[in-house]
Amino acid sequence: MNEQRxxxxxxxxxxxxxxxxxxxxxxxxxxxxxxxASSLDVRPKGKAKYLRVMVxxxxxxxxxxxxxxxxxxxxxAGVRLAALIPxxxxxxxxxxxxxxxxxxxxxxxxxxxxEALVEHLDEMTVEVDAPDAKVRVFCE
Amino acid sequence: xxPQLVTVRVKRPDRRPIRIWVPVLPVxxxxxxxxxxxxxxxxxxxxxxxxxxxxxxxxxWRIVSALPGTWxxxxxxxxxxxxxxx
Numbered sequence: 001m002n003e004q005r006x007x008x009x010x011x012x013x014x015x016x017x018x019x020x021x022x023x024x025x026x027x028x029x030x031x032x033x034x035x036x037a038s039s040l041d042v043r044p045k046g047k048a049k050y051l052r053v054m055v056x057x058x059x060x061x062x063x064x065x066x067x068x069x070x071x072x073x074x075x076x077a078g079v080r081l082a083a084l085i086p087x088x089x090x091x092x093x094x095x096x097x098x099x100x101x102x103x104x105x106x107x108x109x110x111x112x113x114x115e116a117l118v119e120h121l122d123e124m125t126v127e128v129d130a131p132d133a134k135v136r137v138f139c140e
Numbered sequence: 141x142x143p144q145l146v147t148v149r150v151k152r153p154d155r156r157p158i159r160i161w162v163p164v165l166p167v168x169x170x171x172x173x174x175x176x177x178x179x180x181x182x183x184x185x186x187x188x189x190x191x192x193x194x195x196x197x198x199x200x201w202r203i204v205s206a207l208p209g210t211w212x213x214x215x216x217x218x219x220x221x222x223x224x225x226x
Contacts, residue, residue, distance in 0.1 A: 049209070050209060059216065062216055062217035063215075063216075063217065064214075064215065064216045064217075065213070065214070065215040065216075066213070066214050066215075067211070067212075067213040067214075068211065068212050068213070069209065069210065069211035069212075070210055071206055071207070071208070071209040071210060073206040073209075074203065074206040074207060074210065076202075076206070077199065077202035077203040077205075077206045078203060080199045080202060081199055081203070083195070083199075084191050084192075084195060084196055084199060086189040086190060086191060088189075089189075
């Protein structure tokens with residue numbers, strides 16, 4: 001309990017203010033409460049709606065531009081597809097990954113984990129700045 | 141919500157740009173026999189691979205209904221392709 005709230009409750013206990021006044025003061029106190037230390041923590045979840053991929057490059061001396069906007073809802077729906085992959089297919093994919101030098105067990109990847117990943121995508125920005133190409137991945 | 145309109149625009153050098161608007165619902169209605177066959181085929185595939193048909197249909201619908209807002213724009217030199225789903 002913070003100090004100001006305790007003072008209000010003390011004043012109420014001593015009969016200096018009525019219960020209604022105490023309620024109003026606490027409500028005012030909560031309104032004036034400063035945001036939490038990290039602004040990211042208070043950012044509403046699901047604010048971003050789209051994943052944007054922008055590429056500006058020079059290919060064969062011609063300017064190439066790619067601009068893709070994918071709804072995050074589509075990613076969330078796609079993630080649910082992972083739950084539908086038959087175990088035998090995951091086993092085959094694991095074997096191929098191992099053969100390619102990526103010892104990754106796809107059966108350990110749970111849909112909830114993927115959903116959490118998509119959920120936190122709006123906090124991500126990737127920028128690649130090369131002499132002949134510029135890539136930017138972000139959420140908006 | 142299901143996609144309503146798909147727009148495709150293709151620009152090619154020395155040719156007239158092509159612009160196509162595809163109203164999704166009428167097209168789906170016209171192709172409904174094919175859609176029904178595709179859904180049946182998908183259901184059979186689900187049964188063969190021991191995947192829940194209901195879950196698969198639900199996920200498929202979620203994907204289709206999440207498509208509006210998708211935008212794909214690729215441009216190289218004087219050639220460009222733009223696909224939007226609304």
